[in-house]
Amino acid sequence: MERLSLSFFSRHTVEVAKGLIGKTLVFGKYQGIIWETEAYRGLDDEASHAFRKTPRSSIMFGRAGMSYVYFIYGKYHCLNIVSEQDGEPGAVLIRGIKLIKPSLLLNGPGKLCQTLGITKLHNGLDLLSHEDFYVMEGQENASVYQATPRIGIRKAVDKHWRFVAALS
DNA sequence: CGCGCGATTGTA
DNA sequence: ACAATCGCGCGT
Incomplete structure (x- = not known):
């Protein structure tokens, strides 16, 4: 299967968030179908870390x-x-994946990182070239079925930028 | 340098 | 409904 490239990710964040549903996340020995995502942008998105430019964002x-x-x-x-x-702020939060072997649904961004062992050590890595941390094509039958407000935020609740895959 | 609070989760 | 827990961001 083919790795997703720069042209996939360098689009409007909402399109990337929708597009990532059904794709395969690879992290070391783990592989999982991306099940749930959220889009976060910049100045037009009060709930985003990039609403202001800081060292972290x-x-x-x-x-x-x-x-x-x-x-x-x-x-x-x-x-x-x-x-x-490049220069325009945006990122997609990976909120849920369906692990392949062991078959296991990881719902929630905290649990996902906890299970896979993703920490701040994995911040700022290049998924376009990294040896075993990237996203590739997957089960395209997992189509977006729902867009909802994002979880755990109080601002910009009018933006329905959370996307969840259909059952399968 | 101090302080409030958060893109969460498990428990009551 | 709420506590746990600590780094970030902002105000002083």
Whole structure:
């Protein structure tokens, strides 16, 4: 299967978030079908870390296809993939994947990173060229069935930028 | 340098 | 409905 390239990730973040549903995340020995995503943008998105440019969020302003991993609530890590043209902020939060072998649904960004062992050490890696951390084509039958407000935020609840795959 | 709070989760 | 837990971001 073919690895997703720069042209896939360097689009509007909402399109990337939808497009990632059904794709295959590869991280070391793990492989999983991406089940749930959320789009986060810049100045037009009050709920995004990139609403303001800070040291932490600066990666979101860089070239698409890079990993953005942040630490939250003193306990959990969350995995994002940078989107948009270089210079434009955006990233897609990976909220859920369906692990292949062992078959296991990882719902929730914290649990996902905990299970796979993703930490801040994996922040700023290039998924376009990394040896065993990337996204490739997958089961395209997993089509988007629902768009909802994003989870765990109080701002910009009018933006329905959370996407969940259909059952299968 | 101090302080409030969060793109979460498990438990009550 | 809420506590746990600590790094980030902003104000002083």
